[in-house]
Amino acid sequence: MKAETANMNLWHQAARTTTLVGAVFSGIFTGLLVWNLVGSALIGPTRENDLAALKVQVQKEPGNQELLVQIRQLDLQIRRDRIWRWDFAREAASMLLGSAVVLVVAGTFAGGLAKKPPRPQPVAERGELQMREARQARWSVVGGIAVLAVGMGLLTLTRWVSFVQGGNGDGGTPYASLEARQAQWPRFRGLAGAGVSTHANTPTSWNGKTGAGILWKTPVAVPGHNSPVVWEDRIFFSGADPNLRQVLCFDGKSGQLLWTGDVPTGPLPAGEEFELMEDTGYAAPTVATDGRRVYAIFPTGDVAGFDFTGKRLWHKNLGRPDSSYGYASSLETYQNLVLIDYDQSDGKDGKSRFLALDGTSGKVAWEAKRALPSTWTTPIVADVAGKPQLITVADPNVVAYDPANGKELWRAECVGGDLAPSPIYAGGLVLAIQPYSQMVAIKPTGQGDVTKTHIAWKAEDGIPDICSPVSNGTYVYLLDSEGLLTCYQVADGKKVYEHELKDQFRASPSIAGDKLYLLSLKGVMHIAQVGPEYKELGRCELGEDCFASPAFVDGRIYIRGAKNLYCIGGTSVGSTPDTK
Amino acid sequence: MTRIACTAMFTLALAVPCLGAGSEMRFPPPEFESGYQFPETARPPTARPVVHEYIDVALLAVVLLLASYLILQRRSRRAIFALMIAALLYFGFWRDGCICPIGAIQNVTLTAFDSTYAIPLAAAAFFVIPLAFTLFHGRIFCGAACPLGAIQDVVLIHPLRVPHWLESGLRLLAYTYLGAGVLFAAIGGTFLICRYDPFVGFFRMTGNWNILILGASLLAIGLFVGRPYCRFLCPYGVILRNLSRLSKRRVTITPTECITCRLCEDACPFGAIRTPTEDWPEGEYQIAKRRLAFFLVLLPILIAAGGWGGYALKERLARMHPRVRTAERVFLEETGQVTGTTNASDAFRTTGQASAMLYQDATAIRSRFALGGALLGGFVGLVAGGKLIALSVRRRRAEYEADPADCLACGRCYQYCPKEQERRKQRRDARSGRGNR
Known part of the structure; x- marks a missing residue:
């Protein structure tokens, strides 16, 4: 044992x-x-x-x-x-x-x-013990209830997303508000294509040769005549050659290239070559942003949406546009819609149309068929007495649509020829340009055909061929490609003055605060006082050819030269935009 | 010398599986530069024949029949243990822990709430058969057939007693988990119970790290606390424990009558043995009546409070639904509140659906969670209030008995009962007597 x-x-x-x-x-x-x-x-x-x-x-x-x-x-x-x-x-x-x-x-x-046989010890008060156990168990259940309640309370503190746009705790919408867009430069020539900056703290002195007043300069490898677009500290534009289409994003603080996004295209039909005029190039249309995504279109008919990290969200090919000089209409946005003027050829083959794509998916939101020939103008969305109007210009009509659904609001038969300057909305009038011929001011308050009823006035002197007009609401300035600057009163179309700048221009004029900015083909910025007479404030040379219109955002000017991207201005940011 | 030999033997037992694990790496894997040719992509596994499901159902029924016989007739812990190991190997490791009655709760729930869903016959049978056996014989499924219970049972090497009060509090978790599992299966678009099955990773020898860690933690606790998942978390166990109260013929500690020798008092590692009750002291009855009345009044308040709390959580609960999660992510991306995309948002965009439709769906799902959350909260309130009431009612017991709800029918307590020992002795004697003849 x-x-x-x-x-x-x-x-x-x-x-x-x-x-x-x-x-x-x-x-x-x-x-x-x-x-x-x-x-x-x-x-x-x-x-x-x-x-x-x-x-x-x-x-x-x-x-x-x-x-x-x-x-x-x-x-x-x-x-x-x-x-x-x-x-x-x-x-x-x-x-x-x-x-x-x-x-x-x-x-x-x-x-x-190791197991030992049980040896129960005497229990003095079993009843008392059982009562105590029951009491403790009840408190334990109460504790469990408390723990669950605290857990539920903590869970209610976690964030959730409301899908009510704009009016929820997250404050988000699928597109930036009008106020946010006013402070940025979201498309060709800024908000509504007006060429007007809401910031007055714009620099007036720099020199490309010495580098004075230039915050940074970054070489751009991919060519393109389109203009920079700015959203906060991101600069977007596109570039392309016959084999490559890219959207580029630069850091506004350092000029560093943040990302490039490729836009694919399909193969050409056998035996066809894809060649465009050198003056137009393979990336003439300017990109646009709704503050959430950036969109680009190319003369190949390829249109794409990217998020701000450079991820391509969607891409589609609209069919190669038949445009004699090469497709050049820039994009406009309205809420989450990307608006595309896709007029082409002579307008009789049924290919011309105006498209609105959903910016999040690229799906067609609405489409308006148009029997209008190729145009090189860029549509604008104007805020007419609190209601948005999409204004398009193509021979022979200025047509306004409801940008939400593409329903036609009014049209005026008043322009013709190869149209390049884009319309603007200023002083309650839509100002459209027929190159070399006339400027037409239309009251955008009518319905149907307003040709005989709503044309306020016409002007025929100093009419530009390429550059779009700019206005502060009182005066409208026209700049032709040979350097003739002409000023009219918006209210009645009376010519105020004209001035010969003795320079060539491709970029459209802009207004920032009370200053008029005119960037010449040779890269000279002519700065003049906005007013009833020409008063030069300065000339700043960049030393590089410039085809694109500059972007003006909060104390800085972004200029895309033929080879470099420039940021003009100091480091200080944060001025309050004038939203009037 | 003998000690050294024994230790060496056990250490050898330790080393054998380790050697096996290392043998695979005797040959180095191919280098990238070696021109290694990847083999052709393996064909996807073919669907399991339906007949196998019928075999599973039949085997479950056989196991439960056998378990009923072994636990109630033979009263053999060893036989039950052997059957449990067999069930663990087949339903756990061989069948990868699927299908099991615990997860089948969700299939049944989805059948009730989604007219487009047809429950597989095997799932329905796996849900119903253990319930039927429980109704007659108590929780024999837990004791002998459940692979989740078995894997915990085999690791129990040094059981510690969980205080009664702690057990009462922790049991609320299982009811909450059951409610949540039913809610999410009904409208949540997810099988929560399967998703967080802590042991399926072990059965399949692979799985999500978080779940493996959860399972390993439960097994580590299970070294000292008997079957923690079964007692404090198992949603199917909640149903079984309540059905088991109705069972007519279930486990009894003694085969005849209890002599209140108290030898079985600490026999159960799951705290399922109830001691005889004694009369309360004078004066306690009045207090107990008032307490009971208070809890009866409190019950509807707890239900209402729980319902309100569940309703308030509807948006958070709805996030378990994949469509709601995708909608939230897409919305954040589209409103510029986050940068970059996820696989889910990319996948949504490839469908070409309008995001407004997605938001609409998500909003509809949230509204369903308003009712569902309220019901879940109300259910938890009802359970908590019910427990408080149950703990305030006086029980009368004259002998030691296995709690019908808590007893897992493992048969451990049998050997502690002198009456059982006597029965076994008589049986042995009878056998040897027959043998001598």
């Missing part, structure tokens, strides 16, 4: 020791698994971010072989590390399982050997 007991003790001690060994091994392998998990959680994302940054960098420097080698090495390292960690986890998990099995078997064995 004694020997049997001694033998039992030995088995028990051995089982206990093995249990301990199993527990230690289990602890070690658990620790190794945790170490592996934490390591992959900490190191993995850092390396992948580095790789992503290198991939962005290589897009800027496609020929940099060293960078390519670095990317390949890092990519290999990441993959090796991931496989190693996966193998390690599998190994450690197998070991842990083995250890745990030993722990449980030995522990159960040891427990069984």
